[in-house]
Structures are given as C-alpha cells and as structure tokens.
Amino acid sequence: MDPKLLTGTLEMLILDVLARADSYGYELAQTVLIASGERFDLKEGSLYPALHRMQRRKLLRSYWVNTQDRRRRKYYSLTPKGRQVLKTKRNEWTQFSRGIQGVLGQTYVVA
Amino acid sequence: MDPKLLTGTLEMLILDVLARADSYGYELAQTVLIASGERFDLKEGSLYPALHRMQRRKLLRSYWVNTQDRRRRKYYSLTPKGRQVLKTKRNEWTQFSRGIQGVLGQTYVVA
DNA sequence: CTCTATACGTAGACTATCTAGGTATGGAGT
DNA sequence: ACTCCATACCTAGATAGTCTACGTATAGAG
Numbered sequence: 568m569d570p571k572l573l574t575g576t577l578e579m580l581i582l583d584v585l586a587r588a589d590s591y592g593y594e595l596a597q598t599v600l601i602a603s604g605e606r607f608d609l610k611e612g613s614l615y616p617a618l619h620r621m622q623r624r625k626l627l628r629s630y631w632v633n634t635q636d637r638r639r640r641k642y643y644s645l646t647p648k649g650r651q652v653l654k655t656k657r658n659e660w661t662q663f664s665r666g667i668q669g670v671l672g673q674t675y676v677v678a
Numbered sequence: 679m680d681p682k683l684l685t686g687t688l689e690m691l692i693l694d695v696l697a698r699a700d701s702y703g704y705e706l707a708q709t710v711l712i713a714s715g716e717r718f719d720l721k722e723g724s725l726y727p728a729l730h731r732m733q734r735r736k737l738l739r740s741y742w743v744n745t746q747d748r749r750r751r752k753y754y755s756l757t758p759k760g761r762q763v764l765k766t767k768r769n770e771w772t773q774f775s776r777g778i779q780g781v782l783g784q785t786y787v788v789a
Numbered sequence: 790c791t792c793t794a795t796a797c798g799t800a801g802a803c804t805a806t807c808t809a810g811g812t813a814t815g816g817a818g819t
Numbered sequence: 820a821c822t823c824c825a826t827a828c829c830t831a832g833a834t835a836g837t838c839t840a841c842g843t844a845t846a847g848a849g
Binding site (some may be wrong): 574594611615636 | 796799805
Binding site for chain 1 (some may be wrong): 686773
C-alpha cells in the first residue's frame with residue numbers, strides 16, 4: 568500500500584489508540600498493525616517523530632516506565648487538547664472519506 | 679479539512695474523473711469540487727504539477743483544444759497504463775480505508 | 790555466540806502539498 | 820474607460836511528513 572496515504576491520518580490513529588489506553592511506541596505500532604488487519608506497519612522513522620511533535624504540541628504527555636526485565640518504555644497519554652484534536656480529526660476523516668466516495672462513487676467500468 | 683489527507687489520493691481522483699471523460703485542469707477541479715460535495719477544492723499548485731508528473735509517467739496523454747472565444751484548454755486522457763494504475767489505486771484505497779475503520783472501529787467514547 | 794524481539798532514537802532523502810506569484814482572454818458592472 | 824471576476828494555463832519556493840537506514844541497548848532462544 569502506498570505509504571503516502573497515511574499522511575494526515577497517522578496522528579489520528581495514534582490519538583485514537585491512546586484514547587483507549589496509555590501505550591508506548593513499540594506497543595502502539597503493534598496495536599495498529601493488528602487492529603488494521605495487518606495493513607498498517609508503522610515505521611519507526613514516522614512513528615517516533617510523530618509522537619515527539621504531538622507532545623510538543625501538547626496533544627500527548629509521556630512518562631517512563633521500567634519493566635522487571637530492565638527495559639524502559641516511554642508511555643504516552645492523551646491530554647485534554649489531544650482528546651479535542653482527536654474529535655476534530657475523526658470528523659475530518661469522515662468528511663474526507665465522504666468526499667472520496669462522492670468522486671469515486673460515480674458508476675462506470677474501470678476496465 | 680487538513681490538506682495532508684489528500685496526499686496519495688489526488689492522483690486517484692484525477693485518474694477516476696478522466697476515466698469517465700477527457701477533461702482539462704480547470705474543469706477537472708470543478709468536477710472534483712462538485713462530486714466531492716464541495717469538500718475538495720484542488721489547488722492549482724497541486725493540480726497542475728500532478729497532471730504534469732502523471733503525463734511524464736505515461737498515465738495521461740494531453741492535447742490542446744481552442745475554444746471559440748480564443749481560450750485554450752489542455753485536455754487530458756487516460757492511457758492504458760493510467761487505467762491500470764487507477765485500478766491499483768482504487769484497491770489500495772479500499773484496503774486503506776478498511777485499515778482505518780479497523781483501528782477507529784473499536785468501541786469507546788471519544789469524550 | 791548469534792539471532793530475533795523488544796525498545797528507544799536520529800539523519801537525510803524524497804515527495805507532494807501549499808501559498809503566492811505570473812500571463813492572458815472575455816464578459817459584466819459602474 | 821475601468822475594474823473586477825471567471826476562465827485557463829503555469830512555476831518557484833516553503834513546508835511538512837513519510838521513508839530507509841542507521842545507532843544504542845537488553846533479554847531470551849538455539
């Protein structure tokens with residue numbers, strides 16, 4: 568699948584997953600992978616920068632957690648602003664996909 | 679609506695409109711505007727470069743048409759390759775939106 | 790001892806969008 | 820006449836978000 572499609576929706580997905588439960592980068596990628604039906608394999612090079620800029624924009628908060636096996640995880644949780652932005656982005660997504668359906672929905676034969 | 683959402687779908691929309699009938703830039707933008715329910719207002723700075731690169735990639739052919747009132751229009755038509763790519767992109771879009779629905783489809787309360 | 794999974798991160802390349810500007814014609818309103 | 824808007828094309832440069840590829844480190848399996 569063309570990775571460019573994810574542009575603009577990655578943040579919504581992150582916000583959405585975090586709205587259900589706090590999570591950390593690695594787990595978040597797995598959650599999205601499974602929930603998307605193996606369709607979205609979030610790359611570290613997009614995921615981590617996204618988390619960082621979202622924190623800069625105050626959509627997320629983070630805290631470190633040490634596991635028993637001496638691994639460290641950086642958990643993220645939604646801020647009130649993050650919750651607000653999620654709502655906005657979900658609405659935008661609905662509008663967007665309706666727009667696409669409107670254009671593609673015309674009857675014709677592809678080939 | 680966040681313009682980043684359009685990334686990766688603009689070419690599909692262009693191909694789709696042209697699959698029904700040849701068209702030119704200005705008209706194409708209007709067609710998409712109306713078909714999308716006023717949601718997608720394609721900007722010249724994205725539309726024309728997109729048409730040019732799609733022609734470079736042999737997805738489109740173009741020909742000039744002079745109207746009675748001395749205006750010139752650059753019509754575009756799909757090549758066989760363009761038709762093929764449209765099919766691919768429509769499939770990708772289906773997979774993509776299923777992926778999104780899979781992630782968003784979880785039951786929870788936004789706020 | 791190596792390989793995989795877990796877990797974080799960044800640098801640089803690439804690409805596609807946008808804003809803002811340019812050229813030109815025709816018609817409507819003042 | 821003059822201005823403004825619609826029609827119709829175009830490009831330069833800014834911006835931004837994705838990717839690949841790399842680096843660090845721990846734990847467990849074979």
